[in-house]
Amino acid sequence: xxxxxxxxxxACARGGAFxxxxxxxxxGCNGQEPSAPPEPPKQPVQTxxxxxxxxxxxxxxxxxxxxxxxxxxxxxxxxxELPEQTMTGKSVGKLYTEVVALWDKIQYATPEGKRLAYKAxxxxxxxxxxxxxxxDLAPNHVRSFIALAKVxxxxxxxxxxxxxxxxxxxxxxxxxxxxxxxxxxxGELNLGSIGYWLKPELVPTAKHExxxxxxxxxxxxxxxxxxxxxxxxxxxxxxxxxxxxxxVTRGLEVARAIRARPVHPDDVTGERPLNPVVIRSVTIHGSxxxxxxxxxxxx
Numbered sequence: 244x245x246x247x248x249x250x251x252x253x254a255c256a257r258g259g260a261f262x263x264x265x266x267x268x269x270x271g272c273n274g275q276e277p278s279a280p281p282e283p284p285k286q287p288v289q290t291x292x293x294x295x296x297x298x299x300x301x302x303x304x305x306x307x308x309x310x311x312x313x314x315x316x317x318x319x320x321x322x323x324e325l326p327e328q329t330m331t332g333k334s335v336g337k338l339y340t341e342v343v344a345l346w347d348k349i350q351y352a353t354p355e356g357k358r359l360a361y362k363a364x365x366x367x368x369x370x371x372x373x374x375x376x377x378x379d380l381a382p383n384h385v386r387s388f389i390a391l392a393k394v395x396x397x398x399x400x401x402x403x404x405x406x407x408x409x410x411x412x413x414x415x416x417x418x419x420x421x422x423x424x425x426x427x428x429x430g431e432l433n434l435g436s437i438g439y440w441l442k443p444e445l446v447p448t449a450k451h452e453x454x455x456x457x458x459x460x461x462x463x464x465x466x467x468x469x470x471x472x473x474x475x476x477x478x479x480x481x482x483x484x485x486x487x488x489x490x491v492t493r494g495l496e497v498a499r500a501i502r503a504r505p506v507h508p509d510d511v512t513g514e515r516p517l518n519p520v521v522i523r524s525v526t527i528h529g530s531x532x533x534x535x536x537x538x539x540x541x542x
Contacts, residue, residue: 306382307351307352307378307382308347308350308351308382309382309383310346310347311343311346311347311439314346314383314386314387314441314442315383315387315439315440315441315442316439316440316441316442316465317438317439319436319440320440320463320465320466321433321461321462321463321466322433323433323434323436323440323461323466324431324433324434325436325437325438326426326427326434329396329399329400329426329427329437330399330400330401330426330427330428331398331399331400333395333396335426335437335438336438338391338394338396338437339437339438339439341390341394342387342390342391342394342396342437342439345389345390345393345394346386346390349386349389349390351378351382353531357531357532357533358531358532359529359530359531359532360375360376360529360530360531360532361376361378361385361389361527361528361529361530362374362375362376362492362527362528362530363376363388363389363392363489363525363526363527363528364525364526364528365397365494365522365524365525366522366523366524366525366526367402367497367501367520367521367522367523368520368521368523369497369500369501369520370494370496370497370500371493371494371497372473372491372493372494372495372497372498373491373492373493373494374456374489374490374491374492375489375490375491375492376388376389376488376489377449377487377488377489377490378488380444380446380449380486380487380488381444381446381449381458381486381487381488382444383441383442383444384441384444384458384467384486384488385488385489387441387468387469388458388471388488388489389527391424391469391525392525392526392527393527395524396424396437396469397423397424397522397524397525398522398523398524398525399521399522399523400423400424400425400426400428400521400522401423401425401428401516401519401520401521401522402421402422402423402501402516402519402520402522403422403423403425403428403429403430403515403516403519404421404422404423404425404430404514404515404516405420405421405422405501405502405504405506405514405516406418406419406420406421406422406502406514407419407502407513416476416477416479417476418476418478418480419474419475419476419502420472420473420474420475420476420478420502421472421473421475421498421501421502422459422470422471422472423470423471423472423522424459424469424470424471424522425469425470426469428519430470430514430515432461432462433461433466435459435460435461435466435467435468435469435470436466436468436469437468437469439468440465440466440467440468441458441465441467441468441486442465443464443465443467443486444486444488445483445484445486446487447483449482449486449487450479450482450487451474451477451478451479451481451482451485451487452474452477452490453474453475453476453477453495454473454474454475454490454491454492454495454498455473455474455478455487455489455490455491456471456472456473456487456488456489456490456491457471457472457474457481457485457486457487457488457489458470458471458472458485458486458488459471459472459485460485464484467485467486472485473491473498475495475498475499475502501516501520504516504517504518504519504520505517505518
């Protein structure tokens with residue numbers, strides 16, 4: 244009996260020690276509840292005292308971006324004809340609507356103020372002609388040319404007129420140029436628009452050298468529209484009369500080959516080609532100049 248009591252007390256003692264260990268783990272052997280683990284320190288919220296503002300659009304030079312209704316003459320000046328279709332079967336009314344829709348989308352600077360430069364490549368059946376466009380001289384004429392090219396107006400038209408004559412300066416100089424872009428491909432004097440005519444943009448510093456590109460007009464200077472010309476000689480007699488909007492940078496020999504094509508023997512002016520050279524397409528290339536003041540167009 245004594246042995247059994249001893250074993251029972253030993254077992255209780257063992258049980259009490261085990262219980263003490265469990266209780267100590269829960270509330271501590273000293274009778275106090277354990278403290279909660281410390282929370283990690285909160286990181287201070289970073290607040291910028293100088294927030295970076297979003298880039299603001301650079302104001303556009305009003306001269307470089309006139310709306311369509313300001314840049315053009317809507318009513319036919321003088322006696323002007325307006326065909327329903329071009330020689331390639333394109334609707335003149337549809338082309339007009341597409342040009343108006345594109346007008347405001349053709350920009351000359353990015354929102355950050357970087358200058359946008361444009362080049363046109365004329366793919367002809369005799370080879371390509373590259374033209375550096377000059378919005379600094381004639382922004383509205385350049386915008387019109389770009390829009391016409393983008394809507395496919397020039398595709399399939401021809402160089403309808405070639406000129407080789409003595410200049411009227413009295414100095415015995417030769418005058419040579421080629422003309423393209425007539426909607427009917429005939430080069431008629433009172434025909435050359437799809438529904439709008441450009442106001443002149445004459446710049447005194449714009450001189451007609453070899454490879455000058457300008458907009459052809461009739462007797463009235465505000466009849467310039469879709470027809471353009473490329474000079475193959477100096478043409479000082481044209482200075483201050485026709486709006487210059489570009490310069491040939493490659494393919495002047497192609498333009499000379501176009502002028503050398505035979506003309507109609509019954510043409511009293513000797514200006515209408517027997518087999519006019521076709522303009523297959525006109526492609527516009529745009530590029531961003533990192534430095535707005537750099538890369539100024541050549542004179």
